[in-house]
Every structure is written in structure tokens, then in C-alpha cells.
Amino acid sequence: MLYQTLSSDEKKSYFNGMAKRTNTLHNYMDLSTASIDYVIQNSIIETIIGDLFFRDDDEDSGDDNEDAAAAIAKKAAKKAKEKVNAMKLFVKKVNIETGTYTYTATMKNEMRFELAMDHVGVGMSFRQTAAAIDHARIRTNTPKLQGMNDLIVAQSVRVLVAVGLQMIARIIDDPSVWAFSLAGDGSTHRGQSFFDLRTRVCYRGFLVNLHLIAIPMFERHTAQNIFRMLVKFLDALYPNWRAKLIGFSSDGENTMTGRHGGLVTLIVKEAENDVIRIWCPPHQIDIVVKKSAECVFDGSWVKIVYDFSVYLRAQNNLIIKMKVKCPRKANRWANLGNVLKFYKQYRRALIEYTTENNPAKLPTADWWVLTYALAPAIDAINVTIVQLQSQSLLIAQQEEHIQSLIGSLTVLFSVEIVDGVNNHDEAYVSYHDQSMRIASAAIIAHIEDQGSFAQESYEGLNEVDKTRIVKEISIYAMTLIAGLNDVKAERNDANRALDQDAAPVMTAQLVKMRPGVFVKDVLAVRRVHVTKFRSAVKVDMVEEEHRQLVKLYKEDTIIHNAINKHTNTTTFNDAWDVLPSGFDNLRAFSGGLASVLANTTAVESDFSILKWELDEFRSSIMHLSLEGIFQTKQRRLLVSLLH
Structure with missing residues (x-):
């Protein structure tokens, strides 16, 4: 077949009248796949990825059984293969000039990679992620998303480490x-x-x-x-x-x-x-709650609490009738409050059912009195523990929450602080070190405050049991408060509580501190540390900016009022964001001190x-x-x- 060559003019006119590419569908169907190249230092790849995640724990089990040995060998071979496949994701790149090297990981399809990481990050499995991306490809007609499967998702996740x-x-x-x-x-x-x-x-x-x-x-x-x-x-x-x-x-x-x-x-x-x-304060409080609960009637009260919960959780007919199940005993003693709350809320149904089906399991009247009397304290502790579990909490704020809890319990049980001298009034129950006491009448009033059932249960007791109940509640309250007083996050080398308070890091603390005290008690303590990474000029600016902050607080009404609104739940970032520019060095220094994690x-x-x-x-x-x-x-x- 012969082909005729077009002239130059004919070639130019050939495309006349044709649609421009910008007006075609292909302009909006980007089939190219933008890639991402990540550069990672060699120690992360070789030591962390290649060693810490793939160390061999099956070298020799000491078992002569051939089947067991074969299983171990198979498992070891599988781990070795996994390591090889994981390390293939990273390519060694040598810098000829310096003789050093790094590793690179390339994600060939940026959109698909980003979407996969978003899906995994919200809790989707690798297979679910692959399926979701494929569905998105179909619904949106996006060719860039094609080819995703659970293996690619898994590889992407490993690179992301x-x-x-x-x-x-x-x-x-x-x-x-x-x-x-x-x-x-x-x-x-x-x-x-x-x-x-x-x-x-x-x-x-x-x-x-x-x-x-x-x-x-x-x-x-x-x-x-x-x-x-x-x-x-x-x-x-x-x-x-x-x-x-x-x-x-x-x-x-x-x-x-x-x-x-x-x-x-x-x-x-x-x-x-x-x-x-x-030392994580919620863990310390957990120990205090356990000790205090086990002091009540030598542990018999809390034993019945949990024995009764085990019995109730096994009663399917009761659960179906009430449409609720008794909370499970948890490892944390502070969760004792959930069980007590259940007993109080469903008391009538629990007593009725147990009386009809197994009277021997029914707790006694004095147990119910103790349960109603102690439950408010456990509830207050649970509220504080929730506050202490904030991941943004600072050490100083943590101390404020604990002291607030102590104050609430002191008022709840009408605890009096005394000097311990001649503290033997029969109208009071005193703590063993004679530093605290509670009037018996105050405990009786506390019992009556818990409602008619608590009142009737208490009045139904004989005088000896009434006296014992009042004493047990009093000792529990003072043991609890004394234990909470000893809770301290900062520990010394012997794991004992430190005497000094946490360093001030919030604006509301710093504005009330004299510049001289700040320099002496706060900055000087960490000067050697901070000057390793901040210039002497910037450290000097920390002092100057603190003086300016104190001055600003005194003279600027808006800043003054904004700082005064801060509470023990205000975050570090929110507290410092109210300030104008010019306090970067003071903020960085305070942020370093605030970086100490208050709990686990x-x-x-x-x-x-x-x-x-x-x-x-x-x-x-x-x-x-x-x-x-x-x-x-x-x-x-x-x-x-x-x-």
C-alpha cells in the first residue's frame, strides 16, 4: 500500500477544528501516579526494623521431640522470610562523597497510599482497607486507586513504621x-x-x-x-x-x-x-483504695461485694428480667464504684430475687449500711481518676486534682485535723496517729443522708453493731484520706515522694512568681541542661520574658482576665496561646519542663x-x-x- 505524504500546509490544517486537549476527558483523567520517596536513617532500618522486631526467640526449645523441633524450624523459617520481605521495602542509598548511607522507601502511588493509611488509622483491617479503596475507585471512576490489595496495605503500614x-x-x-x-x-x-x-x-x-x-x-x-x-x-x-x-x-x-x-x-x-x-498517681490511688476497702471489717465487706457480684452475674433469669447485668470485678480497685452504684440502683430487684431464690446469698443490713455510706467516696475517687487520665495533664494540675479530692472527702465525712494531744474524746473516732478524728454524730448524719433505706437499715441494728458500723466508716474515711495525702507523682532515687512541688509551667503560675524567685528556683535548676541546646542569649531571654509577662499581667486588663480564667483543666497549649508574640523563649523553656508525663x-x-x-x-x-x-x-x- 502506498502512503501519501502531506505537505507542510496540509499538516498544519489537519488539526484545525479539533477540540483542544484541555476540553477533553483525558485532561481530567490523570493516569500518572505521583510517588513519594522517604529517606530514613540507617540505624532505624537496621537496628529497630531489622533487629528489634525480628529477633529470634526460637533458637532451641530443649525439646527432643521431632514434631516439636520441626514446628519450631518451620516457625523460624517463616520469621526469616518475613524479615527478608520487610527489609526489601527499604533500599540502601550510599553517599559517595561522605561515605555514609541512608535507606529510601518509595510509595509509587501517593493517593492510594494516603487513603490506605487513613483507613487503617481509623481501625479498619488490611482487607477492609483494600476493599474500601477498590469501592472508592469504582464509585468515583478514579484509575489512580486501582490495584490495591491487602498485601500492599500491609507493606505500606510496615514502611510507615x-x-x-x-x-x-x-x-x-x-x-x-x-x-x-x-x-x-x-x-x-x-x-x-x-x-x-x-x-x-x-x-x-x-x-x-x-x-x-x-x-x-x-x-x-x-x-x-x-x-x-x-x-x-x-x-x-x-x-x-x-x-x-x-x-x-x-x-x-x-x-x-x-x-x-x-x-x-x-x-x-x-x-x-x-x-x-x-510514679503514676492513678496506680497509687488504686493501692490506697484497695488498702482502705480491705480495712473495713478485716476485708469481709469488700469480699461480699465481689462474691455477690459473681452470684448475680450467673443469674440469667434475673439479667433477662432486669435487662442489665451486674458489672464485672475489674483489676482496678477504683472500679469498685461501678459495682456499688449497680447495687444501689437495683437494690429492690436484687433483694427480692435473692430472697426468693437463694437467701443465703443476701447481704446483711450492716453490709448495706456500709455500702451506702462508702459509695459516695468511691464515686468521688472515680471522678478524680477520670480527670487524672487526661493525656494533656501536667504534674502541677495532677496535684491540684488530688488535693481537691482530699478536700471533698474531708467535707463528706466531716474529718477534723487535730494535733494529736489528749485526743481521746469518746464522742469521736480518732485515726491511729491521732492526727485526725471524726465525730460519731457526723457519721450517723452521713448515713442518714444516703436515704431512707440506709436510715432504716441502720436503725434496725442493735447498739453494738451501730457502734461498730460508725467506727468502721470513720476508720475507712481517715485511712483513705491519709493514703491520698501520701500520693505524690515525683519520686526520688529510693522511689519515695519528693518534698518539693512541681515546677511552675503555666502562665497562671508564672505571673504570680517574682522574677528573682523564678530565676533562683526554676531556671537555675535546669540552666546547665537547657544551655546544652539553647544559646546563652536565648536563656537570658527566658529571664527577660518572664519579667515582661509579670508586667503584662499587671498592666493589661484583657491578658489579666484571660489568664485568671485558666483552671486545672486548661491545657498547656491553650494557656500559652492567649499571650501575644514575644514569649517564645519562655514558652519553650516552660514546655520543656511541662514535657514530663504526669502518668502512664x-x-x-x-x-x-x-x-x-x-x-x-x-x-x-x-x-x-x-x-x-x-x-x-x-x-x-x-x-x-x-x-
Whole structure:
């Protein structure tokens, strides 16, 4: 076949009258896939990803059984393959000029990657995420979303572990950050132990709480083993962590807080500066509530509380009739209030049913009196514990909540503080150290305040039992208050409460502090620490800005009124946002002090997420993938901070 060549004029006129590309459908169907390249430091990939998440815990079981040995070998081979596949996601990139190297991870389809991480971050499984993205592709006719499956989602999540850790490392390394703190605890779920670590840091004036990592633990859970694991992780994440660490928060378990070889003790010795040790106050309050409850009739009252709940939870006919089930006994003693509230709310139905079906299980009248009398105290404690579980809570605010609780209980039971001299009036019940006492008449009035059922139950007792009940309630109240008075977050090297109060970090505290006192009692304590990362000029500006803040508070009515509205629930960021510009250095310094985590509530929240994600249907999920799920949940926050 012969083809005729068009002339130049004919070629030019060939396209005349044709629609422009901007007016065609192809202009709006972007089939290209923008990619994202992430650069990650080699220590994160090799030490954290390649080692801590894939350590071999099945070298030798000591079992001569061939089947068992074969199963172990199969499991080890599977883990080795998982590690190889995970490491393939990261490509080594050498800088020829410097001789150093990093790793890169490329997400070839940005839109699909971002959407997948959004879905996983709200709790969707990998398969659900893949299906949801495919449905979105079909409904929106978006070709960019094609090709998604659960394997790609899992790979993306694993990459996000390294990416998230790299972003956190950048945040901690930022010049605005002179201090950061840690909070950690261990937990076992479905036969696998994890150590969860969180951090709080003041990044460019913004105080932020972050999940750091949930590391699988393959060795015995000794303080030394956990310490070596954490040091290895921190060295890989941010080698200069010893110079910036300012606080470590934990529960009161001996492995964590032991004065000689506890994890916190070992971490504190490793740090370059004085590290504030925090024993989570909700855990301390839990111990106080347990001790106080077990003092009532030598523990018989609380034993009946839980025995009765076990009986009621097994009564299906009662549950069907009431359409509600008695709360389960929880590990936290503060949850005792939920059970007592149930008993009070459904008292008539419970008594009627138990009397008809099993009278031996029915609690006595004196038990009901105690239950009604003690329940308000437990309710007040529960309210405070909810307040103490705020992840944005500061140490000073935490102390205010506890003192407020003590004040409420003191009023509730009409507790009097005395000097202990000649305190033997028969009209009072005194605490063992003679520092507190309660009038018997006040306890009787308290019982009567709980309603007619409590009054009738009390009046039905003989005089001996009445006296015993009043005494038990009084001792309970004073034991509880004395225990709460001893609750203190900051601990010394012997894990005993520190005498000094938490450093002032809120504007409402600083405006009422004389500049000279601030310099002497606050800045001087941390001057060596802060000057490692802030210039001497900027440290001097901290002093000057504090003087200006005090002056502004006195002279500016608007600022004065705004600061006066702050309460013990005002967050650090909200408190400082009311100020005009010009206080960046003071805010950064205060933020470093405020970075000390007041409790381990956020760690326990992580464990709740872990147990939710690692359910019976996902028991074989890779540890790296599980950590990736945590990172998806805070990805938007990290991106917003760094951009």
C-alpha cells in the first residue's frame, strides 16, 4: 500500500477544528501516579526494623521431640522470610562523597497510599482497607486507586513504621526542643509480650504526646533485659537522647521502680541530667483504695461485694428480667464504684430475687449500711481518676486534682485535723496517729443522708453493731484520706515522694512568681541542661520574658482576665496561646519542663488499642505491621507538626 505524504500546509490544517486537549476527558483523567520517596536513617532500618522486631526467640526449645523441633524450624523459617520481605521495602542509598548511607522507601502511588493509611488509622483491617479503596475507585471512576490489595496495605503500614520513627526523631532533634520525657510499661497479650513506650515533647512551643513504639519482648522480662532493649532503641532513634531526657514515668511495679536495679533507676543513671521519676498517681490511688476497702471489717465487706457480684452475674433469669447485668470485678480497685452504684440502683430487684431464690446469698443490713455510706467516696475517687487520665495533664494540675479530692472527702465525712494531744474524746473516732478524728454524730448524719433505706437499715441494728458500723466508716474515711495525702507523682532515687512541688509551667503560675524567685528556683535548676541546646542569649531571654509577662499581667486588663480564667483543666497549649508574640523563649523553656508525663495513662491506652487490633482473627499479624497501625493513628499529627 502506498502512503501519501502531506505537505507542510496540509499538516498544519489537519488539526484545525479539533477540540483542544484541555476540553477533553483525558485532561481530567490523570493516569500518572505521583510517588513519594522517604529517606530514613540507617540505624532505624537496621537496628529497630531489622533487629528489634525480628529477633529470634526460637533458637532451641530443649525439646527432643521431632514434631516439636520441626514446628519450631518451620516457625523460624517463616520469621526469616518475613524479615527478608520487610527489609526489601527499604533500599540502601550510599553517599559517595561522605561515605555514609541512608535507606529510601518509595510509595509509587501517593493517593492510594494516603487513603490506605487513613483507613487503617481509623481501625479498619488490611482487607477492609483494600476493599474500601477498590469501592472508592469504582464509585468515583478514579484509575489512580486501582490495584490495591491487602498485601500492599500491609507493606505500606510496615514502611510507615520507619517513616513515623524518622519524623519523631526529627521532632526530638529540632533546635526548639531541649527536653523530652518517656513513659513506658509492659503487657502480655495472646502469649506475646510487648513494651510500650510513649514520649512528650514541646516542639516549637507546642506540647505534644506521641506514641513512640510497641516493642515485642522475646527475652525474660527482667529490668536489665528491658533496659538493654530500650537503650538500643533510643540509640538508634536519637543518639543524643541522654542529654535531652528530663523525665520517665512508670507504674509502681518493682521491675520498673526498684531502687537498685529497676528499669527507671537504670535509665536515670544513663542520662546526663537530673531525670524526674514519676510514679503514676492513678496506680497509687488504686493501692490506697484497695488498702482502705480491705480495712473495713478485716476485708469481709469488700469480699461480699465481689462474691455477690459473681452470684448475680450467673443469674440469667434475673439479667433477662432486669435487662442489665451486674458489672464485672475489674483489676482496678477504683472500679469498685461501678459495682456499688449497680447495687444501689437495683437494690429492690436484687433483694427480692435473692430472697426468693437463694437467701443465703443476701447481704446483711450492716453490709448495706456500709455500702451506702462508702459509695459516695468511691464515686468521688472515680471522678478524680477520670480527670487524672487526661493525656494533656501536667504534674502541677495532677496535684491540684488530688488535693481537691482530699478536700471533698474531708467535707463528706466531716474529718477534723487535730494535733494529736489528749485526743481521746469518746464522742469521736480518732485515726491511729491521732492526727485526725471524726465525730460519731457526723457519721450517723452521713448515713442518714444516703436515704431512707440506709436510715432504716441502720436503725434496725442493735447498739453494738451501730457502734461498730460508725467506727468502721470513720476508720475507712481517715485511712483513705491519709493514703491520698501520701500520693505524690515525683519520686526520688529510693522511689519515695519528693518534698518539693512541681515546677511552675503555666502562665497562671508564672505571673504570680517574682522574677528573682523564678530565676533562683526554676531556671537555675535546669540552666546547665537547657544551655546544652539553647544559646546563652536565648536563656537570658527566658529571664527577660518572664519579667515582661509579670508586667503584662499587671498592666493589661484583657491578658489579666484571660489568664485568671485558666483552671486545672486548661491545657498547656491553650494557656500559652492567649499571650501575644514575644514569649517564645519562655514558652519553650516552660514546655520543656511541662514535657514530663504526669502518668502512664497514654501507655495503657496503647495497650487497649493493641488488644483491639491483635484479636483472635489477627493473632498471626507481624509485630512490624502491628506497630504500623499505631503509627497510622498519629500520622496526621506528625505531618502537621513537620509541615
